[in-house]
Structures are given as C-alpha cells and as structure tokens.
Amino acid sequence: MDKEHVFFENYARNWDRDRKADASILSSFMTLAGIRPGSDILDAGCGTGVLLPYLSAATGDEGRVEGFDYSQQMIDVAKEKFSYLANVTFTTGDVLKYAFLKKHYDVVCCLNFYPHIAEHSRDVIRRLYEALVPGGMLLIMHDMPRKAVNAIHGGQPVLPPVDVLEEKLISAGFSVVIAMDTEQFYFIKVVKTADESDFVYDDEEQPDHRTARALHHAYHHTETKRVLNRLSRITGHVEAIKRMIEDGRDCSDVLVQLAAVHSAVAGVSRVILKDHIDHCIVDAICEHDADAVENLKKAINTFVK
Ligand SMILES: C[S@@+](CC[C@H](N)C(=O)[O-])C[C@H]1O[C@@H](n2cnc3c(N)ncnc32)[C@H](O)[C@@H]1O
Incomplete structure (x- = not known):
C-alpha cells in the first residue's frame, strides 16, 4: 500500500466530519450531467459515498450504481451509510489495476478524484474510456474551485485548467460536452463518441x-x-x-x-x-x-x- 492509500484508510472514519460536501453544487452537477434513468453508473473513487444518493436517485429503480474505491475503510463507511439504497453496490479496487468489463458503464463519475490519478491520467482515462459503452459519459467534478483543489495538494497543479484536461480527453477519443471552471466548482462532461469515424x-x-x-x-x-x-x-x-x-x-x-x-x-x-x-x-x-x-x-x- 502506498502512502496515499494508507492516508485514505486512516482518514475514512473522519472524512465526513472534515470534508463537508456542498449539496447545492452536487445538485447542480446532476442537472448538468443529465443522467438518464436506467443508467449503469460507476462512481470511481467514491470515498464515503457523498455522491451515491444523487446517482441512485438519478438512475432510479431500473439503473445501477457501483461505488468503487481502493480504500476498504472508505467502502465500509459508504456501505454503512447507503446500504439501504437498493440500486447501489460496492467494489473495492484500484482504478489503475482493476479489470473493468469493457463497454459496460453508461456513466463514469469522478468526484474529487482526478488529482489522485493525475500522475497516471493517460492510463486511467484510457481504462475508463474502454469501460464506457459507446455514447457513455465521463464526468470529472470538483465541488470547489480549481485553485482550492491545488492548494489542498500543496500548490501542485494536480488539477489542470479545463482546456488542458479537455485536450487529454479529446486525444483519448472523447468529445467535450461541457467544461466549466468557475469560482465555485470545476465540471467536465465528455462523451465517448458513438463511432469515432x-x-x-x-x-x-x-x-x-x-x-x-x-x-x-x-x-x-x-x-x-x-x-x-x-x-x-x-x-x-x-x-x-x-x-x-x-x-x-x-x-x-x-x-x-x-x-x-x-x-x-x-x-x-x-x-x-x-x-x-x-x-x-x-x-x-x-x-x-x-x-x-x-x-x-x-x-x-x-x-x-
Ligand atoms: C478526495 S477522495 C474523494 C472521495 C469522494 N468522491 C468525495 O468527493 O468525497 C478520493 C478518493 O479516491 C480514492 N482513490 C485514490 N486513488 C485511487 C485509486 N487508484 N483507485 C481507487 N480509488 C482511489 C481514495 O481512497 C479516496 O476515497
């Protein structure tokens, strides 16, 4: 286990106390995302599951949400909070190693997750691209401004300006639908092109x-x-x-x-x-x-x- 993994394992029980998610921003993310009922959704780096109730409601009874995280402690907290949601399941795995089924998910969400895979972004973006069905969407979201995200990471530019990330996503085969970098949040929605040609x-x-x-x-x-x-x-x-x-x-x-x-x-x-x-x-x-x-x-x- 690397240092960051150990950090999340140790922090899981206090995560919700210290890191209050902004409910109005998460609701706006759902509006911008426009998730269709019945969607099969992966919440990559779900942590304690702050986004799970929103995704569960958006996809409804016909859909499915998979909370995915490499920290067993984070997954345990998320399960304790949200096991009552019938359409939600949990998987413990490392996004860099896990054998995702190809063309499986309609939506992949990364809430406050990108900085943790930034070093391996090309590899992770490719893996998530392959896991999506054609036409499926990838959402990269932060419920705080980019500057604040980078400040948390010691001023390292772990979350790049939207146009820089857009270029990476485009070169992986995505089409950009929305890219917003505001005073309150950061939101990118891209779609795996149905037929790249x-x-x-x-x-x-x-x-x-x-x-x-x-x-x-x-x-x-x-x-x-x-x-x-x-x-x-x-x-x-x-x-x-x-x-x-x-x-x-x-x-x-x-x-x-x-x-x-x-x-x-x-x-x-x-x-x-x-x-x-x-x-x-x-x-x-x-x-x-x-x-x-x-x-x-x-x-x-x-x-x-
Ligand atoms: C900053 S937290 C965000 C959690 C949650 N999405 C939220 O917004 O509260 C990042 C999460 O990503 C997970 N994580 C980091 N690297 C990962 C990896 N390679 N594979 C799977 N999960 C990872 C951590 O365990 C942690 O729960």
Whole structure:
C-alpha cells in the first residue's frame, strides 16, 4: 500500500466530519450531467459515498450504481451509510489495476478524484474510456474551485485548467460536452463518441454524396476535429441551459451561461474562418478561383455584421 492509500484508510472514519460536501453544487452537477434513468453508473473513487444518493436517485429503480474505491475503510463507511439504497453496490479496487468489463458503464463519475490519478491520467482515462459503452459519459467534478483543489495538494497543479484536461480527453477519443471552471466548482462532461469515424473527419471518411470540390477542401482543413468537439460542447451546454430553465433556476445564472454559449459560438466561427482563409482561400487564389474569393468576402461580411 502506498502512502496515499494508507492516508485514505486512516482518514475514512473522519472524512465526513472534515470534508463537508456542498449539496447545492452536487445538485447542480446532476442537472448538468443529465443522467438518464436506467443508467449503469460507476462512481470511481467514491470515498464515503457523498455522491451515491444523487446517482441512485438519478438512475432510479431500473439503473445501477457501483461505488468503487481502493480504500476498504472508505467502502465500509459508504456501505454503512447507503446500504439501504437498493440500486447501489460496492467494489473495492484500484482504478489503475482493476479489470473493468469493457463497454459496460453508461456513466463514469469522478468526484474529487482526478488529482489522485493525475500522475497516471493517460492510463486511467484510457481504462475508463474502454469501460464506457459507446455514447457513455465521463464526468470529472470538483465541488470547489480549481485553485482550492491545488492548494489542498500543496500548490501542485494536480488539477489542470479545463482546456488542458479537455485536450487529454479529446486525444483519448472523447468529445467535450461541457467544461466549466468557475469560482465555485470545476465540471467536465465528455462523451465517448458513438463511432469515432463520425468525429475524425479526415480524407478517408468523407460521405459519398460530397462533391469533388468539397472533398478537396475538406482535405486541407486542419481544425475539423476541434471544430466538431467545440460544437458538441456548445450543444451540450445549450441542453444544460434548457434544463436550468426547466428547473426554474435563477435568470441571472441562465444569462451567464447564455453569454458563455454566445462567446463559444463566436470562437468556433473564428476557428472556421481562419481555417478557411489559411487553406481553401489560399488554394482558390492559386487556382484563380474568383467564385471562392467572392464567397469568402460574403462570409466575412456576414460574420462581422
Ligand atoms: C478526495 S477522495 C474523494 C472521495 C469522494 N468522491 C468525495 O468527493 O468525497 C478520493 C478518493 O479516491 C480514492 N482513490 C485514490 N486513488 C485511487 C485509486 N487508484 N483507485 C481507487 N480509488 C482511489 C481514495 O481512497 C479516496 O476515497
């Protein structure tokens, strides 16, 4: 057992006394996650199980939640607190070694867990990716701001800025749906792409109906995967805003989120425009394609209006 493992074994009985989870933030996480009833959920690094009642309620009688932790003491405390939840089971195991069944879970949650696997993040992300069904979601959540998390870890940057973690998750094959790093919390929701070829839009993957010209241009685009990921993220963000409105959330909170979507849309437009100028237009000028240059002028006019 390494030092950190021993630390958690010894701390388990006092964990809830010293580390009060923020109920309103955990509820917001459930809203943002949008877990479907009937989901099969893994709570990785569940500790004393603070998230288990929320996950149990979200998935309902048809679903299943597995609290997973390498600390037997943490699991014992969680069992004592939540064995009455009929859809919850417990597993003691190390996320770095445990033989998870492939394509098994619909949702994997990591609440306040990432810093403990940060050193092995590539390996753990790959294992969790394989354990998810296609289309399944991975949630990385902290009910405190990133700065506070890193301060607890002696100022080490164990929890990176969302864009850094996003890149890691994207390179593992996930699509980012929501990524928020706020004054109160840190929340990332990514989805295992149903069929990676839907997202990796390179020359070999072009749909048949596209024209030769479109094929030519797509070949030269370098930002397609990034653009698709950004758009998936915006779509997820808009869905989360819809749920905020359905839940009667404060208008000012909704407006802040809408402003974030607005700037995300402007950002993705800039990426596409730059890609277009860098590639298609350079080609068009070389090929004396006056139509393409004229179309670019129109696109810029629409964009800057
Ligand atoms: C900071 S606690 C978070 C617990 C709980 N999710 C919460 O938010 O209260 C991190 C938990 O991860 C567990 N853990 C750390 N490394 C692990 C590993 N490699 N495999 C499984 N569990 C691990 C620890 O035992 C501990 O319970």
